[in-house]
Amino acid sequence: MAVENACACGEKLSEEELLAKLDEVLLEYKDKPGALIPVLQIAQGMLGYLPETALKRIALGLNKPYSEVAGVVSFYAFFSTSPRGKNVIRVCLGTACYVRGGKNVLDALKHQLKIDVGETTKDHLFSLEVARCFGACGLAPTIAINDKVYKRVRPTKVGEILEQYKEAAKQGEAHG
Amino acid sequence: MPTLTIDNVKVEVAAGATILDASRKAGIRIPTLCYMEKVQAIGACRVCLVEVEGAKTLVASCVMPAGEGMKVKTNTKRVREARRMVVELLLSDHDGDCQTCNRSGDCELQALARELGIKEITYPGAKGRKLIDDSTPALTRDSAKCIHCRRCVAVCSQIQGVGALFPQSRGFKSVIGPAFAQNLDTVTCVQCGQCAAVCPVGAISERDQIDEVWAALDNPKKHVIVQTAPAIRAALGECFGLPPGTLVTGKMVSALRRLGFHAVFDTNFTADLTILEEGTELLTRLKKALVDKEKVALPMYTSCSPGWIKYVEHFYPDIREHISTCKSPQQMFGAVAKTYYAEKIGKKAEDIFVVSVMPCTAKKYEAQRPEMNSSGVRDVDVVLTTRELGRMIQQAGIDFVNLPDDKMDSPLGISSGAADIFANTGGVMEAALRTAYEIVTGKQLPAENLHIKPIEGLQGVKEASLKITGAVPAWSFLEGVTVNVAVAHGLSNARKVIERMKSGEANYHFVEVMTCPGGCIRRRRPAARDHRRGADEAHRRHLPRGRREETPQVAREPGSRPDIQGVPRQAARREIAPPAAHAL
Numbered sequence: 074m075a076v077e078n079a080c081a082c083g084e085k086l087s088e089e090e091l092l093a094k095l096d097e098v099l100l101e102y103k104d105k106p107g108a109l110i111p112v113l114q115i116a117q118g119m120l121g122y123l124p125e126t127a128l129k130r131i132a133l134g135l136n137k138p139y140s141e142v143a144g145v146v147s148f149y150a151f152f153s154t155s156p157r158g159k160n161v162i163r164v165c166l167g168t169a170c171y172v173r174g175g176k177n178v179l180d181a182l183k184h185q186l187k188i189d190v191g192e193t194t195k196d197h198l199f200s201l202e203v204a205r206c207f208g209a210c211g212l213a214p215t216i217a218i219n220d221k222v223y224k225r226v227r228p229t230k231v232g233e234i235l236e237q238y239k240e241a242a243k244q245g246e247a248h249g
Numbered sequence: 250m251p252t253l254t255i256d257n258v259k260v261e262v263a264a265g266a267t268i269l270d271a272s273r274k275a276g277i278r279i280p281t282l283c284y285m286e287k288v289q290a291i292g293a294c295r296v297c298l299v300e301v302e303g304a305k306t307l308v309a310s311c312v313m314p315a316g317e318g319m320k321v322k323t324n325t326k327r328v329r330e331a332r333r334m335v336v337e338l339l340l341s342d343h344d345g346d347c348q349t350c351n352r353s354g355d356c357e358l359q360a361l362a363r364e365l366g367i368k369e370i371t372y373p374g375a376k377g378r379k380l381i382d383d384s385t386p387a388l389t390r391d392s393a394k395c396i397h398c399r400r401c402v403a404v405c406s407q408i409q410g411v412g413a414l415f416p417q418s419r420g421f422k423s424v425i426g427p428a429f430a431q432n433l434d435t436v437t438c439v440q441c442g443q444c445a446a447v448c449p450v451g452a453i454s455e456r457d458q459i460d461e462v463w464a465a466l467d468n469p470k471k472h473v474i475v476q477t478a479p480a481i482r483a484a485l486g487e488c489f490g491l492p493p494g495t496l497v498t499g500k501m502v503s504a505l506r507r508l509g510f511h512a513v514f515d516t517n518f519t520a521d522l523t524i525l526e527e528g529t530e531l532l533t534r535l536k537k538a539l540v541d542k543e544k545v546a547l548p549m550y551t552s553c554s555p556g557w558i559k560y561v562e563h564f565y566p567d568i569r570e571h572i573s574t575c576k577s578p579q580q581m582f583g584a585v586a587k588t589y590y591a592e593k594i595g596k597k598a599e600d601i602f603v604v605s606v607m608p609c610t611a612k613k614y615e616a617q618r619p620e621m622n623s624s625g626v627r628d629v630d631v632v633l634t635t636r637e638l639g640r641m642i643q644q645a646g647i648d649f650v651n652l653p654d655d656k657m658d659s660p661l662g663i664s665s666g667a668a669d670i671f672a673n674t675g676g677v678m679e680a681a682l683r684t685a686y687e688i689v690t691g692k693q694l695p696a697e698n699l700h701i702k703p704i705e706g707l708q709g710v711k712e713a714s715l716k717i718t719g720a721v722p723a724w725s726f727l728e729g730v731t732v733n734v735a736v737a738h739g740l741s742n743a744r745k746v747i748e749r750m751k752s753g754e755a756n757y758h759f760v761e762v763m764t765c766p767g768g769c770i771r772r773r774r775p776a777a778r779d780h781r782r783g784a785d786e787a788h789r790r791h792l793p794r795g796r797r798e799e800t801p802q803v804a805r806e807p808g809s810r811p812d813i814q815g816v817p818r819q820a821a822r823r824e825i826a827p828p829a830a831h832a833l
Contacts, residue, residue, distance in 0.1 A: 128428075138412025140436065143428030147418045154429075 088126075091119050095127060099134030108135055109145055113152060122153045150202065158193045158200040160238050163217045167206030174228070175214040179203065181228035182216075185235060198242055199235070253319035268310035268321055269297060279323055280332065280361055282339075282449060283398035284311040288407060294398055295335045296361065299323045307331050333365045341372035342421075343450070344379065344393035350451040351640070357449035358396060377421050384432035386617040387440040387456060387610040392424040395452035401425060401444035408766055410741035411560070413438040425452075437563040439740070441556035441764045442610030455610045455634045459641050462631050465602040466509040472594070473602040474512040475505050476582045479520070480608040480672040480769045481635050488639025489649045499654025504642050512658045516605065519581035520671045520680075523553060526575040527677070528684035531759050532724070540726045546570040548735075548750065548757040551677050553577040555615035556764030560740050565747055578671070579605050579612055580621050583628030591624075598624045604631050606638050608672070608769050674738035674768035675711065678761035682715065682734065689717055689724040709742035709766065710735060712757070734759045739766040 086094070098115050102108035112135065116127050123146055132139040146152045164170075164179045179190070182201060186194050193200040209215050212224035216231075223234060252261040253271055260275040267290065272279050283294035292309035299310045302320035307328065310321075322328065340362060347353045379393035397416065402425060406412040416423055417430045427436040445453045465473050486495040505513045530549065537545040552558060552573040561568060576584065582605065587598040605612065615621065616629040633641070642649055670676035686694040702711060712735040720728040735757045737743045743762045749755040763769065 138406060138415065140412055140415035140417075140426075140428045141406075144415040144417050147429060148416075 088120070088124075092127065092130060094119060095130060096134065099131065103134060103136075109137065109142065110149075113142075113146060117152060122156050124154070128154075153191075153200075155191075155193065156197070158197050159242065160198060160218050161200045161202060163202045163204040165205070165207055165209075165213070165215045165217070166203050167210065169210035170206075170214040173213040177228045178214050178216060178226050178231060181231045182235075185232055198239065251315050251317040251319070253315050253317070253321060255321040256323055262315050266315050268299060268301075268308070268313045268315050268319070271315045272299075272310065272321070272323060277323055279310050280364065281311060282357060282361065282396075283400060285400055285403060285447065289400060289403040291399065294339070294396070296332060298328060298331050298335070300325050300328050329365070333367055336361050336365055337367055337370055338372055339396050340367070340370045341374065342376055343396055344376075344391065350394070351454055351457060351636075352451035356451065375421050378424055378430075380424060380426070380430060382426070382432045383456065384434035385438065385440055385456070385614065387442060387613040388433060388438075388445055388453060389456050390426065390433070390453050391451065392426065392430075394450050395425055396450055397423065397425060398449060399425065400447040400449065401453055404443040404447050408739050408741060409439070409441060409443055409560075409764075410744050411437060411439055411441075414444060439556040439559040439563065439764065440611045440614040441740070443765060445610060455637065456613060457637060458613070458631045458633060459637050459644070462604055462633065462641065465604070465630070468602075470600060471602040472511050472596050472600055473509070473604065474514060474586060474590075475510045475604045475606060476514045476516045476519075476579070476586075477501065477505075477606045478516045478579070478608060478672065478769065481606050481638070483770070484608060484635045485639060488636065488642075491650065497649075499656070500649060500652040502655040502657055503652040504647050504649055506655060507647050507652075508641060508645055510604070513655075514582070514586075515657050516578045516582055516607075517671070519585060520578040522581050522585070523575050523578050524677070524680045524684050527551065527573050528681045528688065530573055530575060531681065532685055532688060532727075535727065535730075535732070535758065539730065548760045549573050551681075551761045553671075553677055554611070554762060554764040554769075555609075555618075556611040557740065557743060557762045559611070559614070560743070560764070564744075568747065576621075577612075577615065579607060579632070580615065580628055583616070583621070584623045587624030587626065587628055599626050602631075603629045604633060605629050606633050606635065608635055609765075610634065611764060672769040674763050674766075675736045675761065676768065677763075678734055678736055678759065681759070681761075682732075686715070686717070689721065689727055690719045691721045692719065709739050710737045710745055712736070712755070732759065733757045734761070736761045738763040738768055740764055 095116055098112060102112050109131075112131055113123065116131060117123050120127055128142050128146065129139060131137075132142045135142075146154060162182060164175060164182060166175050166179065179201075183189060186199055186201060188194055188199075188201055190201055190203055204217070207215055207217055207222055209222060209224060214226055216223050216226050216234075218234070218238065226234070250261055250264060251266075252259060253268075254260075255268070255272050255275050255277050258275045258277060260271050262271045262274055266274075269279055269281070269284070269290075279297050279299060281294075282296040283292075284290055284297065290311045292312035295309055297310045298307040299313075300322040301308055301313070302322070310323075336358070339358065343358065347356070347359060350356070353359065377393060377395075379391070381392075382388075382390040399416070402414050402416070405414045413427055413433065413436050414425055415428075416425055417428070418424065424430050427433060427438070433440075442455060445455055448454070462473075465471050482498040482501055483494050483496055485501055486497040487493055491497065502513050534545050534547060534549055537543040538547055546568075548571060550557075550561075550568070550572045552575050555577065558572060561572060575581075583603045586603050587601050591598050591601055605616070607613075613632040613634075616627070616632050621628050670680060683694045686692070702713065712733065715732045715734065717727045717730050717732065720726075733756055735746055735755070737746045737760065740762075746755070746757070746760055746762070750757065
């Protein structure tokens with residue numbers, strides 16, 4: 074899972090180059106039992122999501138029916154078949170967070186972002202997902218944006234949190 | 250060799266046997282649903298729960314190995330209540346419109362609910378998605394009726410090697426279907442209908458075309474004729490409570506006449522034509538290869554099974570040229586009926602409506618293929634399955650069991666004995682070889698010359714070699730030549746043959762492929778109880794009767810039939826797309 078969607082010089086690879094890299098991974102995993110899930114994880118790590126072209130390549134490469142590959146992808150919430158936003162928001166709906174209002178936080182985010190769970194905003198800045206427990210139940214309700222966990226989130230405060238990321242994106246554009 | 254006690258009956262079983270195996274040996278019935286003998290044992294539905302002394306929980310008997318000294322109870326209060334709850338939960342997420350469901354009366358879930366004494370469903374609540382897929386000419390799927398037993402998944406991937414179906418998504422969103430719950434016409438489904446044959450409920454069924462046939466019969470401008478496949482006459486009786494395998498040829502003809510068909514014919518008529526064409530084509534290809542030293546596609550594969558043709562088009566497009574250019578008997582019949590027969594009775598092709606009754610959903614698909622219009626219009630208009638014909642007879646209020654016997658019409662209603670074995674695995678090849686042998690040697694094929702043996706380690710593939718001696722002058726180049734043949738049934742077995750040819754492991758000249766395990770005779774959906782017992786047993790029970798009708802009727806070899814000589818041959822060939830091989 075060390076494969077990143079960038080080469081050593083920091084330049085982004087084209088989709089074609091990434092798919093060629095995927096073929097190398099497939100060759101390596103071809104005869105290994107239980108290869109499907111690790112290969113899907115690697116592919117998503119490389120491409121950011123799992124496009125149809127990649128899934129069909131994986132089915133052929135591992136000699137598995139496409140229906141089976143799709144079945145596994147659609148079973149696990151971790152896998153995404155649509156491009157995800159720059160920032161992935163995951164709202165914990167584990168027991169503690171749920172009891173302390175995680176659902177309200179989720180509703181507030183849906184309202185603010187105007188998207189549903191599993192969707193991405195039109196500007197590709199945010200994707201919204203739900204999760205089961207970050208191991209911070211004492212700080213419930215929690216949400217995570219990328220790798221940063223926010224504790225005791227209140228529905229009225231989500232706007233502020235989102236603003237930081239919008240701001241960061243604007244600055245990134247100005248500098249880039 | 251563990252010995253165990255089931256409901257106080259002592260039984261000894263082979264190591265590795267399950268409690269279910271042991272109970273069957275002991276003659277004790279345990280209900281099952283997702284289980285299919287030799288195909289699937291996954292303990293998913295929990296209908297086969299039993300109580301094992303000393304075990305904390307109830308166990309699924311289809312996956313629990315029988316242990317030495319085990320004491321099993323299959324009929325305790327705890328077991329009965331658990332099974333009832335399991336089926337109630339299945340029913341709570343099942344679109345139970347039994348009155349209008351085509352499987353009503355032949356539904357395993359319905360039968361289980363009755364058997365377990367379920368009076369009400371105490372678990373109302375969320376239901377799964379309802380997705381109707383009628384994208385293909387052969388099959389319709391209704392996800393709301395699906396109980397996720399995965400029997401269709403098992404046959405599609407293991408028996409057929411197609412893998413069009415798999416569980417998609419999870420929870421209440423979960424459906425069994427092609428990738429991302431798309432329609433069947435977007436994937437490599439071959440329309441063989443094995444999924445519909447094993448579906449315990451009405452979630453996958455043949456596409457119902459009864460109303461199209463009624464409309465034609467009600468149309469005074471149409472001359473409606475019917476052809477019936479040999480496998481039907483041993484199966485139709487089951488729709489009316491007769492024992493499996495009962496031959497009902499005469500009653501079937503009577504019923505078809507009462508339904509209003511203007512003429513009743515036998516697909517065997519053109520099965521003979523298929524044999525003649527296919528035997529001749531094989532000899533022509535051999536001559537090209539051996540004498541003219543031309544590059545010619547060998548082995549030649551049979552072409553009667555439309556699921557197999559679609560399979561090749563999807564999975565092995567490079568061997569399309571190897572498939573015989575003969576049409577299947579059904580399509581030859583349609584073409585002959587709308588040309589030769591039309592002329593005989595002085596009608597135009599478009600005024601004739603051809604219905605065929607087949608044991609096969611793929612035949613519905615085959616009739617709709619764009620190239621199947623050599624008469625200028627669709628050669629076969631509607632294909633009904635055995636079960637659809639049974640329903641039509643019921644709709645007409647005909648007392649089938651008490652019908653008098655009647656005979657098929659001439660000239661397309663008679664056939665040689667050779668065509669009768671067509672529906673069984675090995676039948677097409679045997680019939681074609683008999684014909685080819687007689688053309689080459691002028692003698693009948695001695696029975697001892699054809700030994701079709703299973704290949705060691707390969708289930709479902711058989712092979713034979715035939716040395717030609719005493720060839721007549723015109724075919725003398727075949728003198729001493731050994732013809733290697735193989736027979737495969739079930740598409741995963743066909744794949745083995747193709748791969749053996751590709752790797753050079755085998756060198757066949759002629760290969761028969763039937764899409765369904767056992768051939769057409771087993772394709773029709775057996776009654777629900779057959780699956781619980783295992784398809785092999787069902788096949789054994791049907792086979793002798795299917796074979797029984799193989800008696801010389803007019804002539805044993807199709808070539809010696811007096812009537813077939815006059816039939817135009819140009820109707821017999823199908824097109825390979827591309828390039829076209831239309832002319833004979």
